[in-house]
Amino acid sequence: MAIMKIRGGDLDLVEYEFKTFAPGKNTKTLGLEKRKHALKPVKGSVMVRAPARIHLTVLDMNRFAPDHPGGGGIGFAIQCYCTAEVRCTAKGIAIDYNRAPIVRNFIEVFKKATGYKGGFSLKVTDHEHQHVGLGSTSTVMIAVATALNEAIGSPLTTTQLRHLIGHNYVEETANGKIAFGFETGVGPAVSIHGGMALMGDELSLVYHHPFAEGKNVYILIPPTDISSAGTQEFDLLMNKARTLDYRDRELKAYMFLMDLVPALERDDLKKAGDVIWEIEFRGSKRAEVEHHSYGIYHYMNLLRERKLEFVGMSSVGPSIAVVTALDRTAMKKLLKPLGLTIAIATKADNKGLVISRSA
Known part of the structure; x- marks a missing residue:
């Protein structure tokens, strides 16, 4: 696997080797295996x-790297879902999912952490929008982790599950192998609680609150041939983005605590949107947007000029999230002269995980 260079300045150059490994061969149980867990496998499926x-x-x-989760961040849940159905079995692991290696790896982590000796049968579905900024991997993993946990009597807390996912966050590579990926913990946190979440370093959940209840969320995917995955993502996140965050991280933290959180408390979508628009030009977010060329700024600015309340690019893009009171008909009419179309029409999710059981 390639050795990638990380440059944060003239005297800040390190090398990181992306090491691939087979699922289950490089697990981090965070010391949970040393505790006594009361395991009570349930009948039927979860x-x-x-x-x-x-x-x-x-x-x-x-503050993060492919094998070091953290960095803090902010995000919100949307009504676009991944599901995991799990059943305990006597032995073995059966996975019905086209990205089986990442699931198998976490199952091995989970079994070692809890001491569970039996098997599992899983069926997983995702939202089928991979590497466009909607968190397909993290959403699948929190669904899988929660279902596994519920299936054996819930020995771990949601915080412990989040930390296990973060420290064992992987993406698939060639030949069924995996490699550690980037993880701030935002995805699992908002999937669990719903609404918007603010994360600190080391996967710490600082704050969460309902967001944009009753408003519409539109995901727009502007045309781009720039990759948001693999070595391109690494180059972006660990070089230019680091340099810009050295400069702007204090300002970003101030804006979160002093402007964004109060806006969420009073359900002021426009003010929250103004803060996020300012963030688009600050620190690592600027590097992420410019990665797709200035065309993304052009599109977002056109949307802002149309008085849409909340406009922001998700993750490393290219998806643009718009939160507004406009209905779909009005939104389509607004977008047509801009050359944009709605990829996903949904709403914010303020419920979080939904767990059910069947025989």
Whole structure:
């Protein structure tokens, strides 16, 4: 696997080797295996539905790496779902999902952490929008983790599940192998609780609150041939983005605490949108947007000029999230002269995980 260079300044250059490994061969149980867990496997199957996320920004990209989760950030849940159905079996692991290696890896982590000796049968579905900024991997993983946990009597807390996912966050590579990926913890947090969440470093959940209840969320995917995955994502996140966050991280933290949180408390969507628009030009978010060329700024600015309340690019893009009171007909009419179309029409999810059981 390639060795990638990380440059944060003239005297700040390190090398990171992306090491691939087979699922289950490089697990981090965080010491949970040392505790006694009361395991009570349930009869029948457990179904978990998890909302996807819009990841608005990382707080400081100098505080995370592919094998070191953190960095802080903010995002919100949307009514676009992944599901995991799990049944306990006597032995073995059966996975019905086209990205089986990432699921198998977490199952091995989970079994070691809890001491469970039996098997699992899983069926997983995702929202089928991969690598466009909607958090397909993190949403699937919190659905899987919660279903596994519920299936054996819920020995772990949601915080412990979030941390296990974060420290074992992987993406698939060639030949069925996996490699550690980037994880701030925003996705699992908003999937669990719904609404908008503010994360600190080391996967700490600082704040969460309902967001944009009753408003519409439109996901627009402007045309781009720039990749948001693999080595291109690494180059972006660990070089230019780090340099910009050295400069702007204090300002971003101030804006979150002093402007965004109060706006959420009083359900002021326009003020929240003004804060996020300012963030689009600050620190690592600027690097993410410019990664897709200035065309993304052009599109977002056109949307802002049409008085849409909340406009922001999700993760490393290219998806643009618009939150507004406009209905779909009015939104389509507004977008037509801009050359944009609605990829997904949905709403914010303020419920979080939904768990059900069947015989």
